[in-house]
Amino acid sequence: MIEIKQYNLDDAEKWNEFVTISKQGTFLFNRNYMDYHADRFADCSFVVTEKGRIAATLPANRKGDTLYSHQGLTYGGLLTTERMTAEKVCNIFSELNILLKEMGIKQVVYKDIPWIYHRIPAEEDLYALTNICHAQLVSRDISSSFSLHDVRKFTESRRSGIRKAARNGILVSESQDLAAFWNILNNNxxxxxxxxxxxxxxxxxxxxxxxxxxxxxxxxxxxxxEPLGGTLIYETLNVVHTQYISASPNGKAMGALDLLFDYIINKVYKGRNGYFDFGKSTESGGTVLNQQLIHQKEGFGGRGVCYDTYEWKI
Known part of the structure; x- marks a missing residue:
């Protein structure tokens, strides 16, 4: 029999341990990451137990009568282990909806975890969303990803940028100079x-x-x-994700990002397990495609992976 309770600070250690063994957990769900902006998002996460052990967790925050999973994260969603079955996930959402109604929650906004982050298949929640919660897909963003075991040849425009950057003597390396990068990002x-x-x-x-x-x-x-541009990388078990990418006007003119990604992809990460993900190229809740941005990412071999958001009424 499953039991669902709200997360509290005493659960932090066990929560973090569960994230590391889950099928789809990443460090974004570690409480040391989630709670850095606790002042902006009222935590309303849930812990699901079975026979006294954590069987699932749901990172979430509450705003008024709406539960979000999660407003402060790129993605949210139910975390489970390989022992979790589709039937149990359906039961979890049935019980969760009852609890949410008792709490005065009237709707749920749920950002599912894209499949590239799954250690093994883990889309039981998507089945439960449509068949138990009768959820609707309300937004779909598109990212660009590729397998690090199958790095494709860059397009000529990207290779041209690499040659230009090399002629300009641009250097690429790992850095600790967050201030320089943030200033470029902020200016842009x-x-x-x-x-x-x-x-x-x-x-x-x-x-x-x-x-x-x-x-x-x-x-x-x-x-x-002189700092010309950079990217902030989030490394998880299955995905190397570019959280931020930005270049100065000089960097753009000199092909800095082309050389940067050639180095990162072919020298640092090529051949490791999983995927390289350039992040979303959409605006306004996925309704506007930034064609120039996605064209650049596709030039490095990236192809479409969707980041979806669902909503249902309680």
Missing amino acids: LTAKYDARPVHSLAELQLLMGRFPKEIKLYMATTTDG
């Missing part, structure tokens, strides 16, 4: 969208300090040290 977002990065510089420094093996920065610079 301000100029184009009058916006700022989702993470502040202080937050990125905090998270990189907590997860130095998982969060890595690669930078392209001139020979005299």
